[in-house]
Amino acid sequence: MRQFTEAEALSGIVHEALGTGVHVVGVDRLRGGSKKGVYRVHVDGSRPTSVIIYSWAEAENFWPTTEGSDAADPFAPASGLVPFLAAQRRLDRLGVRVPGVLLADDSRRRYPADVAVVEDVVGGTLEALLKKDPARASGALSELAAMLEVMHQQRSQQYGRVDVLERGDEASGVSCEQLVFERALGDLAEAAERDPRIGSAAAPLHDRLQELATRVSPRTEHGLIHGELGPDHVLVDASGHPVLIDIEGLMFFDVEWEHVFLQLRFGEQYPALSRPGLDPARLDLFMLAMRLSLVAGPLRLLDGDFPHRAPMQEIADHNAKEALALLVQ
Missing domain, CATH: 3.90.1200.10 (Aminoglycoside phosphotransferase (APH), C-terminal lobe)
Structure with a gap:
């Protein structure tokens, strides 16, 4: 059975993004993602009062592994911190609104996967x-x-x-x-x-x-x-x-x-x-x-x-x- 992340595991990355005075008071794993985990993290002691965390942990990807797939194929599974940041930078430069990035981390020091903390756009889809x-x-x-x-x-x-x-x-x-x-x-x-x-x-x-x-x-x-x-x-x-x-x-x-x-x-x-x-x-x-x-x-x-x-x-x-x-x- 897949094990997803919990509030305690996210605390370190949230502190790095928002400061040590912030306390995680709730975590919701948002439905819909099949390649990455998407978490809304509620905090106190900070503005904003919530952020979104993207986790590209292996357990968050439900797609079967494709042997010998070509990473340069435009239709290859697009997942990971590198393509996310490249896309975010390009769209932001064009003035196309995308969530702001508060922290991107691939060091695995505070969290055991590539992760990004981004702006929580709370208006819904x-x-x-x-x-x-x-x-x-x-x-x-x-x-x-x-x-x-x-x-x-x-x-x-x-x-x-x-x-x-x-x-x-x-x-x-x-x-x-x-x-x-x-x-x-x-x-x-x-x-x-x-x-x-x-x-x-x-x-x-x-x-x-x-x-x-x-x-x-x-x-x-x-x-x-x-x-x-x-x-x-x-x-x-x-x-x-x-x-x-x-x-x-x-x-x-x-x-x-x-x-x-x-x-x-x-x-x-x-x-x-x-x-x-x-x-x-x-x-x-x-x-x-x-x-x-x-x-x-x-x-x-x-x-x-x-x-x-x-x-x-x-x-x-x-x-x-x-x-x-x-x-x-």
């Missing part, structure tokens, strides 16, 4: 606000659209995760569209073994992926994308401004990949985030690839002991149906 107060959420949604425009207008001839490019390495693969295509073939094969509906349609899905891939023309510039931006990965601060979280996967890539994910996750709210000039051929390929990824990924996660099993199964089931529906369009 945009996802919750869209349900609770759509009028207030519309302002945050408009600001989010402006933030995304700033990000997507950043240009690079290279694609890849920000931390990979910062250290002078090159991402694997020959193009974004080829990476997506090859990944989709792998996701299709994996999903076909786990879901009978996908298995029975594996051949036509394979042919459809190949057909869509041949329609995509080469591209030489890429934009800066979050990579997994749903309304649950946007917090809203006390003033109603959006704040991006789960930013470790920040990368230069085809912006259509971001927009496909935005379309899936924001649904009827997506028009507020859409933009002209997107490549329809990329959108078509990326949509089917994304659907297959959202079948294979959740089912892979369920091979382990991830606790919130029903929502993951629902994601896989829904996207299997949507992937099959794309065959008849």
Whole structure:
């Protein structure tokens, strides 16, 4: 059984971030993380009265280990202090609101894992606000659209995760569209073994992926994308401004990949985030690839002991149906 951290273990890192006069009075492990632990730590004797701690301990990562995975692959699991700090610095320089970093520590002196203490944005998620107060959420949604425009207008001839490019390495693969295509073939094969509906349609899905891939023309510039931006990965601060979280996967890539994910996750709210000039051929390929990824990924996660099993199964089931529906369009 997995052992997560407790208040006593977090005290040392909190004292280092906020001072020795601070006392930890409560710790809540926040639900939702599958690659890192996220803890809200309540303190007295300090302003702020709470902080968030990210822990990249091995026990916090529910994803199965992938033997021989390429760390330079833009789709490799994006987790760890290094990609987090690289993304935080880049977005902060652009004026894109992200939680402020109070302390980052990879020394393991006070805590047995890489850890970061960050600002606690206490306004909740945009996802919750869209349900609770759509009028207030519309302002945050408009600001989010402006933030995304700033990000997507950043240009690079290279694609890849920000931390990979910062250290002078090159991402694997020959193009974004080829990476997506090859990944989709792998996701299709994996999903076909786990879901009978996908298995029975594996051949036509394979042919459809190949057909869509041949329609995509080469591209030489890429934009800066979050990579997994749903309304649950946007917090809203006390003033109603959006704040991006789960930013470790920040990368230069085809912006259509971001927009496909935005379309899936924001649904009827997506028009507020859409933009002209997107490549329809990329959108078509990326949509089917994304659907297959959202079948294979959740089912892979369920091979382990991830606790919130029903929502993951629902994601896989829904996207299997949507992937099959794309065959008849």
